[in-house]
Amino acid sequence: MARTFFVGGNFKMNGSKESIKSIVEGLNKADLADNVEVVISPPALYLSWAVDHNKKAPLVQVAAQNAFDKLSGAFTGEISVQQIKDVGATWVILGHSERRTIIKESDEFVASKVKFALDNDVKVILCIGETLEERKSGVTLDVCSRQLDAVSKIVSDWSNIVVAYEPVWAIGTGLAATPDDAQETHKGIRDHLVKTIGQEQASQVRILYGGSVTGKNSSEFKDKVDVDGFLVGGASLKPEFINIINSRL
Numbered sequence: 001m002a003r004t005f006f007v008g009g010n011f012k013m014n015g016s017k018e019s020i021k022s023i024v025e026g027l028n029k030a031d032l033a034d035n036v037e038v039v040i041s042p043p044a045l046y047l048s049w050a051v052d053h054n055k056k057a058p059l060v061q062v063a064a065q066n067a068f069d070k071l072s073g074a075f076t077g078e079i080s081v082q083q084i085k086d087v088g089a090t091w092v093i094l095g096h097s098e099r100r101t102i103i104k105e106s107d108e109f110v111a112s113k114v115k116f117a118l119d120n121d122v123k124v125i126l127c128i129g130e131t132l133e134e135r136k137s138g139v140t141l142d143v144c145s146r147q148l149d150a151v152s153k154i155v156s157d158w159s160n161i162v163v164a165y166e167p168v169w170a171i172g173t174g175l176a177a178t179p180d181d182a183q184e185t186h187k188g189i190r191d192h193l194v195k196t197i198g199q200e201q202a203s204q205v206r207i208l209y210g211g212s213v214t215g216k217n218s219s220e221f222k223d224k225v226d227v228d229g230f231l232v233g234g235a236s237l238k239p240e241f242i243n244i245i246n247s248r249l
Contacts, residue, residue: 124160
């Protein structure tokens with residue numbers, strides 16, 4: 001079974017009611033390929049705003065940028081998966097490098113959040129990736145494998161997980177892995193998943209590339225068999241996001 005092309009837009013800590021409404025309305029009006037799954041991820045304050053203005057569900061869905069591993073309680077500033085579902089969002093991004101490196105989230109904590117989200121019917125975009133120093137040291141796949149293993153130890157069903165390979169050195173820097181580099185790493189990730197979760201599941205897991213993806217370079221990845229889409233940062237705030245979504249046409 002072919003894997004459905006997937007494009008996520010991570011708005012990060014950007015946007016306002018007006019700008020996010022404009023982005024969503026642009027998606028509503030655009031002629032999007034019908035063989036692509038699109039997920040946009042605004043800041044938490046604007047989740048319901050994005051859901052309410054989205055007219056292209058389920059082709060376009062909405063994700064939170066984070067969630068906690070408890071349903072409710074005295075966890076100031078955290079977001080519950082129940083709250084995510086309550087406003088109509090269906091996905092959450094977990095393990096993003098900016099949270100792993102700045103907030104110091106451990107592999108085990110990320111895995112706990114992944115399991116909790118899945119157990120409560122929220123689908124997960126699981127981010128993995130290496131720093132520049134780790135890449136120079138030749139341990140890219142070791143790092144990715146370690147981050148994946150923390151999840152596979154406690155999650156057996158990966159049908160609602162999309163993996164986003166985001167080399168930390170390429171996020172927001174204007175640098176990007178070449179299509180051949182991305183394919184090589186994605187194949188290594190899939191080969192590792194075969195060993196840990198089995199051939200059948202691993203063949204269906206979508207692996208996205210993230211890291212300075214633009215409307216200009218996205219089409220260069222179209223023939224890479226293990227690149228199943230993109231997790232887009234800054235370009236998801238711009239009209240070129242449509243070009244990225246349609247880059248396989």
